[in-house]
Amino acid sequence: MERSPDARNRLACTKMTGLLCLVVTVCLLAHGASGQKVKVEPEVSSYPGQTVNLRCEFRDAAGVQLTMVTWIYEPKDGERMNIAVFHPNFEPNYPESPMKGRVSFSDNPPTLTSPSIQITNVRMTDEGKYICEYATYPSGNEQGITYLVMLAKPQNAASTVTVEAGPTKQVVARCESLNGRPAAEISWVTTAKGNATVVSKAGADNTVSVTSEYVLVPTAADNGKDISCVVQHRTQDKPESLAMKLVIQYPPEVSIVGYDNNWYVGRTNVVLTCEAKGNPLPASILWRAMSGEMPDTVQVKDNTLKVLKVDDAVNTTFVCEVKSRIGVGKDQVTVFVRDTRLPEKGATTGTIIGAIIGVIILLAIIGTAIAMWRKHLRKVNGDGPPKYKPPPPNKNNGSTVNREMTITRQDNPPEERPLQNEFTNIQNAEPVTDLDAYYDDDENVDEGPEHYYSAAPSGWDEPGNSEGPPPYLQTGRDDYTPEPNVNRGDSFISAAMFV
Incomplete structure (x- = not known):
């Protein structure tokens, strides 16, 4: 029975898929077996002249027949070769x-x-891939790979390049790491504004030399700045820093100091100083006057010009000229001789205002401290208003008051008493307004037209007490008219009160 074309195609696809799966499985098994059975070190490093050991071991040889072992060397650039x-x-x-x-x-x-295996007196050219390969039965060849990395400690050096200040970029420092393996890494640390270039070059015995240069537009301000070359390499425990200072040459920069614009006739011993800096250092300093010859009262020594006595002859322009190997620099100052000296400057307005404010603040602090201290003393000594209500005055009957008042009147008659005392007594006495008590106490009044003065009685707040406040006593007047009796609830007009 013939199969249809579609059935044949499906069968062919199934066989192809199965074959592909088998191939993938075999490859994975072979890779897994190789990685597991042959044990080697992935990487070994060494220095030239040393002895290096390349270890190899076949793990779990049960069920496998080991036939032969071959070590193969494969350089980075070249063909493979058997070495053992x-x-x-x-x-x-x-x-x-x-x-x-x-x-x-x-x-x-x-x-x-x-x-x-071991390799003695290794060389830089021995670097490469080393393969330990087993011939086994029935699985075939098994192998492990070790990379030999040759190390060479480089020779590091750095130096500055002396240049003159100018508008173009120049190399101001150079750093080298020679004959290293692998190649070194170079970086720069400085405050100078520039950039670096790096060049690598193959050296002897498979080594590498690295050179870096620092480039900038040199200025006088860059002279003496710190700059460091930092070299990093695998053979060094930590980066190596090579510190330097930039050397930038520039012509002398000159300035004259000492003139205060207050040179007056008769002033003595005034000095001008010529300050100069440059690289290289100035070689010579020359003073001269624009008017011609130096005045007789002027003395010149090195970088100083001293005027023994100011007169009209020094009313000129002094020039200081400094020379160095690469250039000349100069500065000048024009002197104006005055007839009289300028007044000395006093304290500035700002200083005065600040002093006044400071005094005010100090006084405020002192006043606050004194007020707080006094308040504290009042609290300690108990000063201030009483914190309790005083007891009421004792009761006194009307007769006693009248007798005291009478004695006082007899001892000091009205015509002999000072008016001031009488006025004081009247002001201190509190007038009585309880009219009922006044009329109820008529039997206690002595004969004669007399008026009484009295303080508030002790029974003022007790209406039931028959003892009322005594009437005012007025002496020395004959026109006293008794008050009419007025019943409670009736209208009345009180008699005039004489004070």
Whole structure:
């Protein structure tokens, strides 16, 4: 029975898919077996002249027959080559290679389970890939790869370049890291505004030399600035910093100091100083006067010009000229000789105002402190208004008051008493307005036209008490008229009160 074309196509696709799955599985198993069974170090580093050990070990050899071990060297640029071969039935073999005579198996005699090798007096050209490959049955070849990295500590050096200030960019510092492996990294640290260039160059025995230059537009302000070259390399525990100072040459910069615009006739011993800086240092300093010859009262020594006595002869312009190897710089000052000296400057307005404000603040602080101290003393001593209500005055009957008043009147008659005392007594006495008490106490009044003065009685607030306040006593008047009796509730007019 023939199958349809669609059925045949489906069968072919199924077979192809199964084949692809089988191939992928075999590759994964082979890669896994290789990574697991052959144990090597991924990377080994060494310095020239040393002995390096490349270890190799076959793990879990159960069910696998080990036939032979081969070490293969693969340089970075070049073809692969065998450098060591071991078969249990033969002696170890070392084919022709750059390592012949320097490579050997670590164990003598070697074994298939641990066929490690060593290379003596390694060279920079020995860097590359080393493969430990097993020939096994039935799985085939198994291998492990080790990378040998050769290290060479570089020689680091840095220096500044002496340049003259100018408008164009120039190299002011240079840093080198020579014959290193791998290549070094160079950076710069400085406050000068510039940039760096880096150039790498292959050296002897597979080494690398790195050169970096710092470039800027040099100015006088850059002279003496700190600059450091920092070199980083794998062979160094920490970055190496090479510190320097920039050397920028510029012509002398000159300034004259000492003139205060107050040179007057008769002034003595005034000095002008010529200050100059430059790189290189100034070689010579020359003073001269624009009017011609120097006045007789002028003395010149090095960078100072001293006027012994000011007169009209020094009413000129003094020039200081400084020379160096790369240029000339100068400065000048024009002197104006006055007939009389300028008045001395007093304290500025701002200073005066500040002093006044300071005094005011100080006085305010002192006043506040005194007020607080007095308040504290009042609290301690108990000063201030009483904190309790005083007791009421004692009761006194009317007869006693009348007797006292009478005695006082008899001892000091009205015509002999001072008017001031009488006025004082009247002001201090409180007038009585209880009319009922006044008329109820008529039997206690002595004969004669007399008026009484009295203070408030002790029974003022007790209406039921028959003892009322005594009437005012007025002496010395004959026209006293008794008050008519007025019943409660009736209208009345009180008699005039004489004060």
